[in-house]
Amino acid sequence: MNGAVHVERLDAAGRAAVGECPVWHEEQQALYWVxxxxxxxxxxxxxSARRSEWALPEQVACIAFDRAGTVLAGLESGLFAVTLDEAAQHRDGGPHDNASASGGALARRLAAPAFTAGGMRFNDGRCDRQGRFWAGTMVQDMxxxxxxxxLYRFDEKGVLSAPVVEGLITQNGLAWSPDGRTMYLSDSHPQRRLIWAFDFDTGTGTPHGRRVFADLxxxxxxxxxxxxxxxxxYWTCANDAGRLLRFTPQGRLDREVSVPASxxxxxxxGGDGLDTLFVTSIRPSANAGDDDGYVFALRPGVKGLAEPRYAGVLPVA
Structure with a gap:
């Protein structure tokens, strides 16, 4: 069950405070994260080990690309279309129409939920197999x-749904089965530590039949x-344990892989042939280890699936 896998620290990626949402960009052969x-x-x-970064006007927690290369991002106040200017990535920009610019990234807000508490932001998010973008919200003070x-759905027409799943403390763990008919969702708060599976209607983008998939x-x-x-x-990052856990579709733990970050x-x-698993990590504010906050890469002996692009057309920010 324990995976004897070599794990490489990608020093060129730099060190993050809260690294999240790695996304492999196949055409660029590049990894993006926040x-x-x-x-x-x-x-x-x-x-080439070439690193780039772009500043945004708010905290950014999750990203996806559309087919034109524009980024759909979950920030503090809503979902934004973000244009990344490679040539201006280190230049502070000014206002541009209804967009805001900072360090080469132009961000235009597309939609916002009705936050039900103060101090909230978006957290984990990604596209389903049909290209709808899903993202959840949380109160930042855990x-x-x-x-x-x-949990919300942002469809290909640019319409943000009403809450699809409610009552989440720290929404996380979004993923879909290869055929798209099972949706996974977790709550990583210490009081929850649950992963759920849902039957997923690929035509309407509706999850139903919620059940506990794994209780951590x-x-x-x-x-x-x-x-x-x-x-x-299903591979989940076991936060606070320095491990990756792989569960079979039946919910049985069949592999554990240790990573240097706690x-x-x-x-x-990602990688050539989608045979590399990239892992982001968090650097705790106290008692951080030397590896905390870095990005890691490992080859677990199984391939992944291409990350779906957002199916809609995002405006140029």
Whole structure:
């Protein structure tokens, strides 16, 4: 069950405070991710070790690309279309029409939920197999254990749904099975530590039949960001435990892989042939280890699935 896998620290990626939402960009052969409190989107061209970063006007927690290369991002106040200017990535910009610019990134707000509590933001998000963007909200002060968070769907027409799943404390772990007919969602708060599976109507984008897929009270760590491999197995980052846990589609734990960081946050498949698993991590504010906050890469012996693009057309920010 324990995976004897070599894990490489990608020093060229730099060190984040809260690294999250790795996304592999196949055409660029580059990994993108975010540093939430730093308000940064970061990329690393793996072969050349060339790193780029872009500043945003708010904390950014999740990203996806549309087919034109524009970024759909979940920030504090809503969902934004973000244009990344490679030539201006280190230049502070000014206002542009209804958009705001900062460090080469132009961000235009598209939609916002009705936040039900103060101090909320978007958290984990990604596209389903049909290209709808899903993202959840949370109260940033986790000590409050507020169940004000909810999961939303942003469809290809640019319409933000009403809450699809409510009562979440720290929404996380979004992923879909290879055929798209099972949706996974977790709550990583210490009081929850649950991963759920839903039957998923691919035509309407509606999850139903919610059930507990894995209860991490029986294992180690808290379920953070996740990815599904080509075999349909669900990989979750076990935050606070320095591990990746792989569950079969039947919910059976069949692999554990140790990583150097104590708080792995999210994983994504990428690289040539989608055979590399990239893992972001969090650097705790106190007692951080030397590896906390870095991005890691490992080859687990199984391939992943290409990350779906957002199916709609985002406006140029």
């Amino acid at each position: 540093d939430i409190p730093a308000r940064r989107i970061v990329s690393l061209h793996v072969a 000590s409050l254990a507020s169940p004000a968070g909810a 009270h029986h294992y180690t760590g808290r379920p953070d960001g996740a990815a599904v491999d080509a075999d349909g197995c 708080k792995p946050s999210m994983c994504a498949f």
